Amino acid sequence: MAAQSSIDWNDFISERGKRWQPSAIRGLFPLEKIPGMVSFLAGKPNADTFPFSAIKVDLKPIIPGDPVETLTVESDALNEALQYGATAGLPGLNKWVETLQEVRHKRAKDGSWRVSLGSGSQDLINKAFHSLVNDDDSILIESPVYSGTLGLLNRFQVNLIDVPVDTEGLDPAKLEHILSNFSELYPGKRFPKLLYTIPTGSNPTGATAPEARRQAVLALARKYNLLILEDDAYHYLSFDPENLVPSYWELEARAGGETGRVVRFDSFSKILSSGMRLGFVTGPKELIEIIDLHTANTNLQPSSTTQAMVSVLLHKWGLDGFLAHTRRVAAYYKDKRDMFGKVAHKHLDGLATWVSPEAGMFLFLNLQLTKDGTPGDSSSLISNTAVQKGVLAVPGTGFLPNGGPSPYVRVSFSLATEEDAELGFSRLRECILEARGE
Ligand SMILES: Cc1ncc(COP(=O)(O)O)c(C=O)c1O
Structure with missing residues (x-):
């Protein structure tokens, strides 16, 4: 019925x-x-x-x-x-x-x-x-x-x-x-x-x-x-x-x-x-x-x-x-998350915060772009400085239904090797330090 x-x-x-x-x-x-x-x-x-x-x-x-x-x-x-x-x-x-x-x-x-x-x-x-x-x-x-x-x-x-x-x-x-x-x-x-x-x-x-x-x-x-x-x-x-x-x-x-x-x-x-x-x-x-x-x-x-x-x-x-396969896929991404999170902490502690995800393939980093704690906007930093330094990520503003500034950046760990993570996060670190005038 x-x-x-x-x-x-x-x-x-x-x-x-x-x-x-x-x-x-x-x-x-x-x-x-x-x-x-x-x-x-x-x-x-x-x-x-x-x-x-x-x-x-x-x-x-x-x-x-x-x-x-x-x-x-x-x-x-x-x-x-x-x-x-x-x-x-x-x-x-x-x-x-x-x-x-x-x-x-x-x-x-x-x-x-x-x-x-x-x-x-x-x-x-x-x-x-x-x-x-x-x-x-x-x-x-x-x-x-x-x-x-x-x-x-x-x-x-x-x-x-x-x-x-x-x-x-x-x-x-x-x-x-x-x-x-x-x-x-x-x-x-x-x-x-x-x-x-x-x-x-x-x-x-x-x-x-x-x-x-x-x-x-x-x-x-x-x-x-x-x-x-x-x-x-x-x-x-x-x-x-x-x-x-x-x-x-x-x-x-x-x-x-x-x-x-x-x-x-x-x-x-x-x-x-x-x-x-x-x-x-x-x-x-x-x-x-x-x-x-x-x-x-x-x-x-x-x-x-x-x-x-x-x-x-x-x-x-x-x-x-099928479900056994999906569990293997999830375990694969869980390992990636752990690796990526570890390297992110090494380079970004004190410069960004995030919550380790329980699913999916993304970290959403809240960048501490100013020294006084006022929220900044990651757009120009991520679209310009980061690209010049050789790291690509998505500025948070692109995910806001009505636009506006956002200090966040989305980074995906689905494809990253540990080497990529080391290089990418060290470059991101340089960008954030520059934005903070350090
Ligand atoms: C939240 C969300 N919905 C839908 C899609 C589209 O997925 P599909 O490849 O099934 O069209 C994506 C793709 O990244 C996604 O992240």
Whole structure:
């Protein structure tokens, strides 16, 4: 039986979202599956003319020196891999991901939610905003926040309402203050319908919101009739996978009562390959259907070729094998964090502060740019001096929804060797000392 929802989707779906029509061709694709159906439907190219006879994928052995395993996509699976296919992703992969979501987030398949695959989670985040946002809407957005989301929001004429985060992510007290005083704080602005947050190993702050905060934020979403857009690109890069903080999507079901307020974005980019461009959205079917209409009318589907490669891998691994892989990836980044943090302390103690992240791939350094403790702005230092000295990082201002000065800088440890860290942080140290006139 479907879980309860009191959400009036008519209020939430944007005017643009409501305008999509089923694609004249794709809308009929499901009928092709009826046994015995002859289909003259799609202008599908004949796969006999394609030059590929198989896709063979070599897997790195888990234990170095073990034999390389080859996975092969051939015959029917190859046809599917090379052909136009279902808008929401290859059915076999979509189903696998749905089961992953069911097990990982403890949500029974009750018919109220669905999964759709996209060309990376960015594609789906973009489509979700398109489906939900009208011009002049107000959007609650954690600040600082992933600059890629700010980039795609730029094209809408919206009011970005900053909700400040601290070392534990979104602060429900600050969110409540904004919501309960909205008309005084933002006179003439529309009351928000959406809250966008990156709850695990946030880009850029590295913060992970603890369960109690998530529960409090969820309660506010119910009280104030908000949808939560949970961008969890770093979910599988949690350094303590045995004590995972439950996702918003899990918590909304666990809390009992209404569900449907959380839309969750996952990404294969950080755990399988970012070049494959595969991510998935999970959420209330009413919204996922609009996202699918967007896909069907624009880029048609995510690449079936990379989906087929991922599908053959995940079916071979099974859920346990996949989760074991993600634990190895998380352990890899945890070691990197430890190394990077150690070298950062060696060079930057007294010149910067930061909190060691529990997930993800970023340190967010608060640079002490002045001797008297007044906060400075890292922009020119990082964009000019640091580049001249040979170190690249991202100034904090780029992550502020409404711009402004920031003493912070985001440094990523995903690719850094210890040698890189030594060199980079010693150069950064020189820059900070120069700014401080030391
Ligand atoms: C917070 C966040 N969301 C989404 C994305 C986009 O990821 P994908 O490669 O799945 O599109 C990124 C990429 O860095 C990210 O940091």
